Amino acid sequence: MPSVSASSLVKNLIRSEILALSAYHVPDSSGYIKLDAMENPYLVPLALREEIAALVAGAAINRYPDPNPFALKQQICELLDLPEGMAVLLGNGSDELIQLLAMAVSKPGATLLSVEPSFVMYRMIATFIGMRYVGVPLAADYSLDLAATLAAIRREQPALVFLAYPNNPTGNLFSAEAVRQIIAASPGLVVVDEAYYAFACDSFIPHLAEFPNLLVMRTFSKLGMAGLRLGFLAGSAVWLEQLEKLRLPYNVGVLPQLVAAKLLERHDVLLQQAGQIKLDRAALYQQLSEIKGVTVYPSEANFLLLRVAKATAVFEGLKQRGVLIKNLNGGHPMLNDCLRVTVGTPEENERFIAALQESIG
Ligand code: PMP
Numbered sequence: 001m002p003s004v005s006a007s008s009l010v011k012n013l014i015r016s017e018i019l020a021l022s023a024y025h026v027p028d029s030s031g032y033i034k035l036d037a038m039e040n041p042y043l044v045p046l047a048l049r050e051e052i053a054a055l056v057a058g059a060a061i062n063r064y065p066d067p068n069p070f071a072l073k074q075q076i077c078e079l080l081d082l083p084e085g086m087a088v089l090l091g092n093g094s095d096e097l098i099q100l101l102a103m104a105v106s107k108p109g110a111t112l113l114s115v116e117p118s119f120v121m122y123r124m125i126a127t128f129i130g131m132r133y134v135g136v137p138l139a140a141d142y143s144l145d146l147a148a149t150l151a152a153i154r155r156e157q158p159a160l161v162f163l164a165y166p167n168n169p170t171g172n173l174f175s176a177e178a179v180r181q182i183i184a185a186s187p188g189l190v191v192v193d194e195a196y197y198a199f200a201c202d203s204f205i206p207h208l209a210e211f212p213n214l215l216v217m218r219t220f221s222k223l224g225m226a227g228l229r230l231g232f233l234a235g236s237a238v239w240l241e242q243l244e245k246l247r248l249p250y251n252v253g254v255l256p257q258l259v260a261a262k263l264l265e266r267h268d269v270l271l272q273q274a275g276q277i278k279l280d281r282a283a284l285y286q287q288l289s290e291i292k293g294v295t296v297y298p299s300e301a302n303f304l305l306l307r308v309a310k311a312t313a314v315f316e317g318l319k320q321r322g323v324l325i326k327n328l329n330g331g332h333p334m335l336n337d338c339l340r341v342t343v344g345t346p347e348e349n350e351r352f353i354a355a356l357q358e359s360i361g
Helices: 006-013 046-057 070-080 093-105 120-129 146-156 176-185 205-210 237-244 254-265 267-289 311-320 346-360
Strands: 086-091 111-116 132-137 160-164 189-193 214-219 231-236 294-296 303-308 338-342
Touching: 046 254, 070 086, 070 231, 070 254, 086 093, 086 237, 093 120, 093 160, 093 189, 093 214, 093 231, 093 237, 111 120, 111 146, 120 132, 132 146, 146 176, 160 176, 176 189, 205 214, 205 231, 231 237, 254 267, 267 294, 267 303, 267 346, 303 311, 311 338, 311 346
Parallel strands: 111 132, 111 160, 160 189, 189 214
Antiparallel strands: 086 231, 214 231, 294 303, 303 338
């Protein structure tokens, strides 16, 4: 090996678009009231945790996981009431599934299209994989700009379209009719990302059989299993068969498989928690809308988007008072002075409101 420095090797060898990226920043949250990452604030009841502990104690962690956990997939299909002929593919979180989809369609020159502002991983993963990315701006009220989106689809002929339903970070649910028109007009695959399905009142799962180019992606992260990393794609076996070829054989570990299966047996407990979060979302929305200088946006997710003057200073004020939320200011022109807060427990929400009032001054 010639005497060259690691940094000059890195500059030579790493793709320029990767060199230009900054890593996805996850702030240190220790000691804070953590309302930044759309997690469910509740643990499951102690008796259920003890059952999980016993399962974990007996788990064969010396063995590789089941590469294709049929029973767990079956359990998910039954919970979803999937239409005939549809199946699921499991991912290590849905982030992994976005990557897998992009890898599958990234022929030279292929385009990934989404709307903006939306989940930043769509753009980031397109860059990782070397796909072209097109982001169509939402309307000023964060609804879909249908005419602009349809025009972009005609112009760009994207191989892959992602629509987050409800959308992150704006929290709203797009018009189902507009989404249907986008799916119908798309020459490529459309993935409706239902990460926040547990807090919303609509889903495209019942419509899977109507569109040959539709897949629905979900995650259990927001339903109390963020630490397990489990997401899935639901759709026609014809698509999933191809995507399975790209899935790394042991992408879902022994413990996530075991614990998820146990938790999904008690799906009722998780849905009850989601129901509580929806009630608390309504209360938090009401409280925020009464604070002078705060604009809060309607949400069908487990978080709220708000706009406030000098958002970065307010974000820092909240941090100084022990509350961590997400500062979106500067991330996208349509998110100037925007903050995003995850709905926590009622006590956490109270602490957030008090800290917000003090930070606004
Ligand atoms: N899709 C959307 C819209 C999200 O907001 C998130 C998480 N922030 C994800 C997918 C990824 O979730 P996970 O990887 O935890 O399954």
